[in-house]
Amino acid sequence: MQRAAAAWVRRGCCPGTRGPWRRGRSSAAAEAPAVLPGRPERAPRERILTPESMNPRVRAVEYAVRGPIVLKAGEIELELQRGIKKPFTEVIRANIGDAQAMGQQPITFLRQVMALCTYPNLLDSPSFPEDAKKRARRILQACGGNSLGSYSASQGVNCIREDVAAYIARRDGGVPADPDNIYLTTGASDGITTILKILVSGGGKSRTGVLIPIPQYPLYSAVLSELGAVQVNYYLDEDNCWALDVQELRRAVREAKEHCDPKVLCIINPGNPTGQVQSRKCIEDVIHLAWEEKLFLLADEVYQDNVYSANCTFHSFKKVLWELGPEYSSNVELASFHSTSKGYMGECGYRGGYMEVVNLHPEIKGQLVKLLSVRLCPPVSGQAAMDIVVNPPRPGEESFAQFVREKEAVLSNLAEKAKLTEDLLNQVPGIRCNPLQGAMYAFPRLLLPPKAVEAAQAHGMAPDMFYCMRLLEETGICVVPGSGFGQREGTYHFRITILPPVEKLKTVLQRVKDFHVQFLEEFA
Known part of the structure; x- marks a missing residue:
């Protein structure tokens, strides 16, 4: 044989x-x-996976930040590369908060430590400061085989979780934080998705309802669609600088009880896409409501370093919860989130983040770790980047002066661009823009004439989608329609990032102005 x-x-x-x-x-x-x-000859076998047979919850997922407008922007870029003439020479992607893609320079110290962790032979180089080497050695010693290439514990590298806890305690004026309550994540999005997976249960009228702000960051609506949860909208007050009104929250909870079990409340502070910063009084009111209505709080605080208005201050939900006393601090369940992607760092690609979860049931903590262990661990390089965010150079260390200089330069530049964007948009007839108190975006309101709304409907498009598509095709400016974030019926908006360099941002805003004036004339 x-x-x-x-x-x-x-x-x-x-x-x-x-x-x-x-x-x-x-x-x-x-x-x-x-x-x-x-x-x-046999006929071709039918496909198993078809649009009709696929998971319907996945079909329901939408993510406007990378939706149809962005796909069209990619097509236009390819056309420009092929030499097809347009009224512009480049597409400017003002649709997403990707700081370094917009030209923001990385923080030197963070990149030095990451370089040392990635290639430890550099630890012998005199080109790197000793405080960067000290942090790199500490991180590497906590990694298997002294290498970022090894898996970590599912909850994250122990010493990094310790550094996160110490950072939270410093940020909150001494409020204690337990490393065992810290979970390192693949960006904040991973933490939000994971905790929602555990929270969503039931069916019919007992199905979990999740309250989200409108306008919202589309991650929330996308994850809720995927999990089959009930999305419960509460509207931010546009006429009051997008403030959160607790009476509106009460209305949303009351009406939701008729068709679901509302038990999760999501807060984005500072706001995305709206840029508001919540007052301490507002946060206290929200916590009182969560206690009364038995709501699990999710505090998305990734923009906590991005506060620009002089009369605004970031207050963490953890700190306010603690200061309300044991009745609240020992009972209200809270998960809060932070990330390397925003702030002054802009390290989106590292996908580093953490969540702190307090007052979690002991058995649920084990279930959470189990769920996290399925994906083994978050990227260890992202964990290392998160460590540098929470453990930056201290006064007296070699890199401190340069670090402070770079950090303040980024944040002051963003504050300048926030004011510039607000002022220039408010000069355009038919556009109204609230003050940009924080975060990285403007969410101006469009006052569209009825004929424009009719034209959009004739094209089978939401009016602000129609507007944004025309804006892209005629100017090369890529922004996201407000309908992708949610808005009150009959109102229209778009989200635009303030991240481009000042001169390019002025160009962007001038093109928006010219386009808008022409658009109003066309549909007057």
């Missing part, structure tokens, strides 16, 4: 085939079913 098989191989054939077998056949030939003499 072995000699016969060897003979087949020598002749270039394979047992069970009719004809020579050769390496390098085309993939199409390799995949095509053999048609044997005397047998009829």
Whole structure:
């Protein structure tokens, strides 16, 4: 038998085939079913996965920040590369908060530590400061094999979780934080998704309801669609600088009880896309409501370093919860989130983040760790980047002066651009923009004439989608329509980032102004 098989191989054939077998056949030939003499050719087998058979919850997911407008922007960029003439020479992607893609320079100290962690041979180099080497050695010693390439514990590298806890305690004026309540995540999005997976349960009127602000960051609506949770909208007050009104929250909870079990309340502070910063009084009121209505709080605080208005201050939910006393601090369940992607760092690509979860049931803590262990661990490089965010140079260390200088330069530049954006947009007839108190975006309101709304409907598009698509095609400016974030019926908005360099931002805003004036004339 072995000699016969060897003979087949020598002749270039394979047992069970009719004809020579050769390496390098085309993939199409390799995949095509053999048609044997005397047998009829079979019809192609139907696909198992089709739009009709796929998970309907995935079909329901939408994510406007990278939706149809962005796909169209990619098509236009390819056309420009092929030499197709447009009224502009480049597409400016003002749709997403990607700081370094917009030209923001990385913080030197963070990149130095990351370089040392990635290539430890550099620890012998005199080109790197000792405080950066000290942090890199500490991180590497906590990694398996002293390498970022090893897995970490599912909850994250222990020493990094300790550094996060110490950072939270410093930020909150000494309010204690337990490293065991810290979970390192793949950006804040991963933490938000994970905790929602555990919270969502039930069916019919007992299905979990999750209160989210409108306008909202589309991650929330996307995850709720995927999990089959009930999205419960509460509206921010646009006429009051997008403030959160607790009476509006009460209305949303009361009405939700008629068709679901509202038990989760999501807060984004500072706001995305709206840029508001919540007052301490507002946060206290929200915590009182969560206690009364038995709501699990999710505090998305990734923009906590991005506060620009002189009369605004960031207050963490953890700090306010603690200061309300044991009745609240020992009972209200809270998960709060932070990230390397925003702030002054802008390290989106590292996908570093953490969540702190307090007052979690002991058995649920075990379930959370189990769920996290399924994906093994977050990227260890992202964990290291998060460590540098929470453990930056201290006064007296070699890198402190440069670090402070770079951090303040980024934040002051963002504050300048926030005011510039607000002022220039408010000069455009038919556009109203609230003050940008924080975060990285403006969410101006469009006062569209009825004929423009009718034209949009004729194209089967939401009016602000129609507007933003025209803006992209005629100016090369890519922004996101407000309908992708949610808005009160009959109002129209778009979200634009303030991240481009000042001169380019002025160009962007001037193009928006020119386009808008022409748009109003066309549909007057």
